[in-house]
Amino acid sequence: MEVLAAVVGGVLVAGLVAVGARLRRRRDAALAEAYSAPEPEEDNDRSTLLGQVLSGSVDLLAGTVSGALRTLVQVAGAREDDGVVTLLFCDIEGSTRLNVELGDDRWAEVLRVHEHVSSEVVAQHRGRIVKTAGDGFMAVFRDPAAAVRAAVGLQEALAANPRIGVPLPARIGVHCGEVVGRGGDFYGTEVVRAARIADRAKGTETLVSEAVVDHAGDIDGVAFQPAGRVRLKGLPGRQPLRRVVLQPGRSRPTGPRRS
Template structure:
């Protein structure tokens, strides 16, 4: 009896052909070369890179994780498209430092202690919620999230009024997010200056000062340096000196204030 093997179905042959083509060395190398020519900083989808919660960051991570154990020309081209999109958005949004920019740092108070016991799933769920709320408010106030910092962000604004309003609204919005065993309270610090822009990031003393101011704030509190307060619409905010402010690595004459939007302070 002669047994005749059935021919392989056409859709399986097609799938095998496309997969082999996608993994051809010369095509993968060409796609990688093309990605290096695309504008943009960093490597989209890098699992070690801090996330800002952008949908493009999530897409890049999915592309990177998909078949990470084998080369893929289509994956390289997909990452190139994400990198180009992010470069266009960031270059168009981030303010120039020519006339000074306001730097904002935020941080969840007591987060690390809770996270040790909460487990990865609950921690990631909270961080996603905080990230989405933060970016929505920051962009709504004409700011730009520079980078995620785990349980906080760094953002920049051209308008100091918008920066303070964004900081306060973000603190308020985060305080109503529900997390089992943890009441999220955000703190915020702002400083205005002329930091050096390096790619999509900002570096320098002014950035460090903003981070130090944030670290001195209490939960739900927004602190700002005199360089921010002096540029604010004085009729729109209630400003109180923070006389107990102390922070290493900041100028001795640095003055810091607690700032609250007046519509909130006055009810």
């Protein structure tokens, strides 16, 4: 009996090992297919960071789990009842093409400087980068107007910066809303909404939600131009968006307001 039990046990273990190997092969094949997919050029389902493998990366940054739109953002020093934040998503349009043109070593250096420059701009406007993925990041602000000014600063810094050496056409989305606080973390659909807004932007364009316009108020040097009502992937209905445009002849929003 002991010999039979040993034989049966060995067969079961071998079967489990084989099943695990098959699952790993399927997982690896799916990941390889996702990350080798060509970057789309059309506007319908834009990709780079905020589309394709979120179909990939939006899920990584915004934390969508099993299609349930549950999100997690970590904010230093956040309180349990501090549930309203402004979220900024930024990524680079055509990043795969730039990577190929510059080569891996040069592109890695560009990304390093890009991350440093972006962190400086966000911090200047009292925000904090809380997640990064490749050439994109998510930042959190307490003040919607500060987030808009940071978006303007990011567009300028990434479009023409001698430290980076190449223009980086940023696609930025900004949204504010209430999220659920749990132990210093936040959950809710609003992070996903912000990511989807960024996914609708073109290179060098910043799109914001109506909530941002309502809460930010008047910002020197900035106007909010209607950008139509659009469908945001995974969210019901059509959402009105605004485009951030600089107004000539007015002071530029280069820094945070002084209280």
